[in-house]
Amino acid sequence: MRAIAGEGTTECEWLAWDAVWSWPALPLDPPGSPLVVAPHPDDEILGVAGLLSLLGSADLAAVTDGEASHPGSTMHSRGELAAIRRTETADALRVLGLGGSRVHRLGHPDGGIDEDTLAGELAGLLAPDRWCLVTWRGDGHPDHEATGRAAARACAETGARLLEYPIWAWHWSYPNDPDVPWHRARRIDLPPAARAAKSAAIAAFPSQIAPLGPAPEDAAILPPHVLARFARPFEVIFE
Numbered sequence: 001m002r003a004i005a006g007e008g009t010t011e012c013e014w015l016a017w018d019a020v021w022s023w024p025a026l027p028l029d030p031p032g033s034p035l036v037v038a039p040h041p042d043d044e045i046l047g048v049a050g051l052l053s054l055l056g057s058a059d060l061a062a063v064t065d066g067e068a069s070h071p072g073s074t075m076h077s078r079g080e081l082a083a084i085r086r087t088e089t090a091d092a093l094r095v096l097g098l099g100g101s102r103v104h105r106l107g108h109p110d111g112g113i114d115e116d117t118l119a120g121e122l123a124g125l126l127a128p129d130r131w132c133l134v135t136w137r138g139d140g141h142p143d144h145e146a147t148g149r150a151a152a153r154a155c156a157e158t159g160a161r162l163l164e165y166p167i168w169a170w171h172w173s174y175p176n177d178p179d180v181p182w183h184r185a186r187r188i189d190l191p192p193a194a195r196a197a198k199s200a201a202i203a204a205f206p207s208q209i210a211p212l213g214p215a216p217e218d219a220a221i222l223p224p225h226v227l228a229r230f231a232r233p234f235e236v237i238f239e
């Protein structure tokens with residue numbers, strides 16, 4: 001697993017990397033509504049909110065409720081955090097114009113995803129050629145990788161199209177990192193309206209972008225230098 005600590009690669013370094021602009025654009029031609037799979041509430045927004053707003057429809061598979069985001073919180077129990085994050089997801093989808101999306105709550109424990117069970121559950125939601133947007137199998141977070149692997153199996157079984165979005169790789173990785181499949185990268189350019197919609201959707205997650213309280217255990221999970229990576233004018237998926 002990767003160390004997800006410190007400042008990581010800055011957004012300035014990513015934006016200065018020429019290769020980004022040579023990656024092919026992803027043609028936005030899904031055969032119907034895609035399925036977006038999120039290990040934790042907010043992954044789908046950080047990764048592909050702009051894409052979802054451009055497509056105008058999506059169903060969500062929420063693998064966990066993200067109850068382990070603040071293990072030592074002095075403010076909220078795990079149950080309370082789960083409820084808060086479920087509500088935040090609903091708010092974010094509404095902000096994106098996707099308030100009518102079907103949300104499949106799969107109820108896996110945060111930090112303890114059952115990969116075999118999840119592969120079966122996702123296969124039941126997929127169909128040939130349907131887009132399956134999911135965290136990248138190499139993202140460096142155990143839940144993100146388990147979810148990516150389960151989705152890859154479900155796509156292989158059903159003939160759905162696997163499109164993986166990195167989240168934490170933008171932190172630990174760096175331009176030209178040989179451990180990242182840059183040759184599979186596809187760019188989704190976000191017009192101003194889609195960028196604004198994504199920004200508003202991210203703001204729907206106060207439990208993650210702001211401290212829950214003054215104690216160190218209640219610190220923001222997504223501080224400004226992390227959020228900067230998700231304010232860029234494009235998104236990236238691995239085809």
Ligand SMILES: [Zn+2]
Binds near residue numbers: 039040043141144
């Ligand atoms: Zn996550």
